[in-house]
Amino acid sequence: MNKTLRIGTRGSALAMAQTGMVAEQLEAAGYPTQLVEVATPGDRSMAPIAEIGVGVFTSALREALAGGEVDVAVHSYKDLPTEQDPRLSLAAVPVREDPRDALVARDGLTLGELPPGSLVGTGSPRRASQLEALGLGLEVRGIRGNVDTRLRKVTDGELDAVVLARAGLARVGRLAVITESLDPLQMLPAPAQGALAVECRVDDVDTEHLLQSVLDDQASRAAVAAERAMLAALEAGCSAPIGALAEVVEDLDEDGRVAQRLSVRGVMATDENRLVRASATGETTAAEQLGLALAAELLDARDALLSGPGSS
Numbered sequence: 001m002n003k004t005l006r007i008g009t010r011g012s013a014l015a016m017a018q019t020g021m022v023a024e025q026l027e028a029a030g031y032p033t034q035l036v037e038v039a040t041p042g043d044r045s046m047a048p049i050a051e052i053g054v055g056v057f058t059s060a061l062r063e064a065l066a067g068g069e070v071d072v073a074v075h076s077y078k079d080l081p082t083e084q085d086p087r088l089s090l091a092a093v094p095v096r097e098d099p100r101d102a103l104v105a106r107d108g109l110t111l112g113e114l115p116p117g118s119l120v121g122t123g124s125p126r127r128a129s130q131l132e133a134l135g136l137g138l139e140v141r142g143i144r145g146n147v148d149t150r151l152r153k154v155t156d157g158e159l160d161a162v163v164l165a166r167a168g169l170a171r172v173g174r175l176a177v178i179t180e181s182l183d184p185l186q187m188l189p190a191p192a193q194g195a196l197a198v199e200c201r202v203d204d205v206d207t208e209h210l211l212q213s214v215l216d217d218q219a220s221r222a223a224v225a226a227e228r229a230m231l232a233a234l235e236a237g238c239s240a241p242i243g244a245l246a247e248v249v250e251d252l253d254e255d256g257r258v259a260q261r262l263s264v265r266g267v268m269a270t271d272e273n274r275l276v277r278a279s280a281t282g283e284t285t286a287a288e289q290l291g292l293a294l295a296a297e298l299l300d301a302r303d304a305l306l307s308g309p310g311s312s
């Protein structure tokens with residue numbers, strides 16, 4: 001008989017839904033679970049994330065795990081700070097949800113159908129800078145709060161549209177409200193968007209092994225590793241205007257044979273709010289190096305832009 005795994009989770013509908021899915025997978029594999037709700041300052045404050053800082057949603061959960069109140073913590077991966085907590089191990093990255101951002105607009109409108117001057121809500125500088133770069137004349141308005149609070153701004157008529165993570169809507173069963181899933185060519189998601197991070201204590205090797213064997217997905221882990229390495233190299237937190245998307249694709253390797261390769265794209269906003277982009281393809285086993293190379297390319301592209309024509 002396996003001992004019951006205490007799984008820490010935030011209490012939001014999204015957190016409960018995604019932690020519930022992880023618990024179900026563990027139960028199905030024969031491991032009894034118990035959900036333990038942990039309140040975080042991020043749930044209590046309505047201030048913009050850019051002000052209250054990265055980690056507001058995840059640090060209380062990490063403390064509960066490190067302190068032995070729970071055995072497992074489930075986080076939205078994109079909310080985790082890039083530094084690994086030395087007391088904890090990233091035991092599993094489960095199969096990632098569709099990482100794209102989603103538009104929820106009045107009257108079923110898509111991005112291209114919104115008239116100039118339309119009010120579009122997002123609290124994310126990454127989404128705001130990419131929306132502005134489309135040149136559609138959209139007016140970005142800052143918002144935050146849980147999924148329902150944000151959706152209500154559209155149904156109440158206060159905003160014409162909002163942009164949120166498709167994965168969040170999927171997990172709370174609200175995919176039907178989406179009027180357009182945004183193409184990554186227009187809107188690159190946040191690094192690790194749509195992925196979960198499942199942590200345990202670094203010295204709890206039994207739990208680490210069972211989480212890894214039941215939950216971990218190699219392709220999702222490699223993709224997220226590349227995106228997060230890029231983010232870490234750019235020294236930016238979750239609110240910085242940086243987008244990244246890595247995907248495992250069939251491609252030709254160096255010897256011309258069909259192989260699984262990792263394709264990564266990145267975007268970064270400059271201080272003048274212009275966008276620079278970079279992309280690269282490499283070995284799935286060298287995800288971090290690929291992310292680092294992409295970060296270097298983005299910095300070069302930014303410097304070229306700053307010293308190029310049009311700058312003073």
Ligand SMILES: NCc1[nH]cc(CCC(=O)O)c1CC(=O)O
Pocket residue numbers: 076077078079163164165167168192193194195196
């Ligand atoms: N920053 C909040 C947050 N953290 C994770 C998700 C969605 C689910 C995910 O990306 O895994 C969201 C909501 C959103 O960005 O719309």
